[in-house]
Amino acid sequence: ETGVTQSPTHLIKTRGQQVTLRCSSQSGHNTVSWYQQALGQGPQFIFQYYREEENGRGNFPPRFSGLQFPNYSSELNVNALELDDSALYLCASSLKEQGSDGELFFGEGSRLTVL
Amino acid sequence: QQQVKQSPQSLIVQKGGISIINCAYENTAFDYFPWYQQFPGKGPALLIAIRPDVSEKKEGRFTISFNKSAKQFSLHIMDSQPGDSATYFCAAKRNNFNKFYFGSGTKLNVKP
Numbered sequence: 772e773t774g775v776t777q778s779p780t781h782l783i784k785t786r787g788q789q790v791t792l793r794c795s796s797q798s799g800h801n802t803v804s805w806y807q808q809a810l811g812q813g814p815q816f817i818f819q820y821y822r823e824e825e826n827g828r829g830n831f832p833p834r835f836s837g838l839q840f841p842n843y844s845s846e847l848n849v850n851a852l853e854l855d856d857s858a859l860y861l862c863a864s865s866l867k868e869q870g871s872d873g874e875l876f877f878g879e880g881s882r883l884t885v886l
Numbered sequence: 887q888q889q890v891k892q893s894p895q896s897l898i899v900q901k902g903g904i905s906i907i908n909c910a911y912e913n914t915a916f917d918y919f920p921w922y923q924q925f926p927g928k929g930p931a932l933l934i935a936i937r938p939d940v941s942e943k944k945e946g947r948f949t950i951s952f953n954k955s956a957k958q959f960s961l962h963i964m965d966s967q968p969g970d971s972a973t974y975f976c977a978a979k980r981n982n983f984n985k986f987y988f989g990s991g992t993k994l995n996v997k998p
Contacts, residue, residue: 813988877929
């Protein structure tokens with residue numbers, strides 16, 4: 772059973788650029804959630820994808836967007852990068868059954884630095 | 887408004903001692919309270935979780951104590967080991983809602 776994998780592990784961008792982060796969910800999981808973890812802070816919910824549609828969103832602006840693919844993998848896109856977007860971006864997969872969310876299994880994250 | 891407040895921010899414990907981390911929550915609709923362990927360079931990993939129908943849950947050296955009336959829950963690590971040195975996060979979630987609210991984390995250092 773493969774776990775959650777994320778790519779790239781580290782990247783550096785400049786303000787105003789766009790970034791795409793990728794996530795492969797754990798085998799058997801149908802739901803992907805994205806969290807932003809600023810240095811020294813707890814993860815903050817960005818959004819969740821289920822059945823290829825956004826299924827809930829946290830307090831993040833529209834320049835944060837995502838996709839989920841038929842194989843349940845996912846992308847997080849951030850446009851017009853700002854310095855405050857520098858953070859560890861965590862992908863977590865879970866199995867949603869009968870409307871109830873299962874446990875979150877996190878990947879190791881993508882460390883984004885915006886200069 | 888921070889939904890889950892965690893303390894202390896950092897904790898130093900001697901090997902063999904008891905580590906205690908506390909969390910308080912606001913929303914009485916929360917019904918699932920997990921604790922996550924995060925090592926440097928890794929994602930958080932589920933350690934232990936509790937639902938409010940019980941006041942305590944124990945798994946090995948890890949125990950969650952839950953006080954529904956006070957809206958507080960805590961993690962106790964018995965016989966703390968240097969390998970337990972990590973950052974611990976409490977979290978909370980409402981049933982059928984997909985968003986986990988995390989505390990700000992506690993960095994635990996267990997001295998040999």
